Amino acid sequence: MTKPKIATVWFEACSGCHMSFLDLDETLVDILSKVQLTVSPITDFKDYDFPEVDVGIVEGGIGNTEHKEIAEKLRKHCRILVAWGDCAVFGGINTLRNGIPKEEVLRYGFIETESTINGVMPIHKELPALLDKVLPLHEVVPVDVYLPGCPPSPEVIAYGLTEILEGRIPVLPADMIHFD
Numbered sequence: 001m002t003k004p005k006i007a008t009v010w011f012e013a014c015s016g017c018h019m020s021f022l023d024l025d026e027t028l029v030d031i032l033s034k035v036q037l038t039v040s041p042i043t044d045f046k047d048y049d050f051p052e053v054d055v056g057i058v059e060g061g062i063g064n065t066e067h068k069e070i071a072e073k074l075r076k077h078c079r080i081l082v083a084w085g086d087c088a089v090f091g092g093i094n095t096l097r098n099g100i101p102k103e104e105v106l107r108y109g110f111i112e113t114e115s116t117i118n119g120v121m122p123i124h125k126e127l128p129a130l131l132d133k134v135l136p137l138h139e140v141v142p143v144d145v146y147l148p149g150c151p152p153s154p155e156v157i158a159y160g161l162t163e164i165l166e167g168r169i170p171v172l173p174a175d176m177i178h179f180d
């Protein structure tokens with residue numbers, strides 16, 4: 001039987017959501033035995049001309065033109081798109097820059113910090129441009145499943161993926177969307 005294919009990407013993120021996935025311990029072995037992991041930071045396979053996949057998983061907010069382009073490509077190539085973690089669901093901590101003009105953010109980051117000596121603004125045609133604001137995934141493409149948390153706990157990830165693999169759109173029980 002063909003295994004469902006999964007692709008995962010991270011955008012403006014800290015990688016903590018993927019680390020939480022790895023924290024599934026033995027459940028990770030069980031889940032990975034049921035799926036085929038394609039493009040993912042975990043496989044380090046970076047062909048963003050995605051194969052057709054059953055599930056696309058996004059960690060991180062959409063902060064630049066490359067993130068937007070990859071999110072749109074993944075949406076086109078997946079059946080179910082998952083916003084994974086608060087950065088993908090809400091924009092997360094990255095949205096702290098949203099009240100500041102992006103030119104000012106770049107100038108401060110690359111030239112004006114106390115630790116910067118002879119700072120220069122990186123300008124190259126291959127560098128993606130910052131968007132004016134960091135956006136949650138659903139403001140760029142339609143999303144099917146939301147798994148919030150910073151990061152979502154391994155239990156939330158296991159529940160969400162298991163529900164999807166069994167053909168259901170996961171609805172998190174109340175105790176999984178309560179954060180202490």
Ligand code: SF4
Nearest residue numbers: 014016085086087150
């Ligand atoms: S939701 Fe939290 S853990 Fe996940 S990428 Fe954002 S900051 Fe990191």
